[in-house]
Amino acid sequence: MSDQYFTEQQTPYLRLGVRVVRELHAEQTQYQSLKVYETTELGRMLVLDEIIQLTTSDEFTYHEMVAHVPLTIHPDPRTALVIGGGDGGVVREALRHDSLERADLVDIDEAVVRIGKQFFPSVSAGYADPRSHVYIADGIVHVRDHPGEYDVVMIDSTDPIGPAVGLFRADFYRSVYDCLREPGLFTQQIGSPFYNGEFIQQTVAAAREAFPVVRVYTGVVPTYPGGLWCYLLGMKGELGLVPNEARADKVTGRYYSAAVHRGAFCLPPFVASLVNGEK
Numbered sequence: 001m002s003d004q005y006f007t008e009q010q011t012p013y014l015r016l017g018v019r020v021v022r023e024l025h026a027e028q029t030q031y032q033s034l035k036v037y038e039t040t041e042l043g044r045m046l047v048l049d050e051i052i053q054l055t056t057s058d059e060f061t062y063h064e065m066v067a068h069v070p071l072t073i074h075p076d077p078r079t080a081l082v083i084g085g086g087d088g089g090v091v092r093e094a095l096r097h098d099s100l101e102r103a104d105l106v107d108i109d110e111a112v113v114r115i116g117k118q119f120f121p122s123v124s125a126g127y128a129d130p131r132s133h134v135y136i137a138d139g140i141v142h143v144r145d146h147p148g149e150y151d152v153v154m155i156d157s158t159d160p161i162g163p164a165v166g167l168f169r170a171d172f173y174r175s176v177y178d179c180l181r182e183p184g185l186f187t188q189q190i191g192s193p194f195y196n197g198e199f200i201q202q203t204v205a206a207a208r209e210a211f212p213v214v215r216v217y218t219g220v221v222p223t224y225p226g227g228l229w230c231y232l233l234g235m236k237g238e239l240g241l242v243p244n245e246a247r248a249d250k251v252t253g254r255y256y257s258a259a260v261h262r263g264a265f266c267l268p269p270f271v272a273s274l275v276n277g278e279k
Contacts, residue, residue: 095131
């Protein structure tokens with residue numbers, strides 16, 4: 001940070017600068033550097049290993065698309081698992097679905113959960129719901145040890161570095177497949193089609209080793225590299241892509257709606273080419 005700006009090196013040749021008012025918290029956890037800033041433009045901002053994870057100005061765009069797409073496709077979701085996402089945003093959105101009886105969150109770093117509750121109460125509000133359960137553990141181990149337990153799995157991981165590397169591999173996706181009931185779905189963010197094209201191709205290919213049906217959808221997250229963001233959707237069993245209209249209407253938020261849901265699967269041609277493995 002210099003001249004009261006936090007600067008994220010988004011790619012080797014692209015930086016994002018955010019004017020900060022002050023640093024609210026900083027610590028080195030067992031797994032990563034964690035910082036919280038008050039910013040002029042974006043509200044409070046959570047940074048892990050010098051990479052922006054969320055800001056209070058736009059976090060809804062990401063969390064709504066991770067949670068509501070699979071939960072409105074599933075015919076009757078009862079149990080959900082969130083891997084990562086200790087800030088609580090995906091849990092908050094998932095619990096807007098009345099059918100859910102349990103939402104388990106597994107994050108390897110207790111500091112993210114603690115800091116989420118302390119500095120981002122509007123994001124972590126779902127933790128007050130008795131249906132939510134937090135486990136400080138390795139998500140890879142958790143899915144392996146809980147076969148056939150969940151209707152929907154939502155992987156809210158950081159970039160594929162450090163402890164998150166294993167969350168983008170074929171053997172992990174096979175464990176996710178096994179931990180799902182049938183029918184079941186999982187979602188996961190997989191990066192920018194502008195800057196992470198090769199990674200998106202590799203990740204889609206890895207997911208297809210485990211799931212018979214894999215789709216990609218998009219959404220906008222202004223503070224992530226490129227703004228346009230890709231999400232992976234894997235299906236176990238016979239399911240379409242169309243949302244349940246009544247449930248979609250009930251959980252329509254500031255970004256997600258049934259119309260946005262349908263449009264998110266209409267990929268721009270260059271993104272469709274990436275997903276299809278074309279150069």
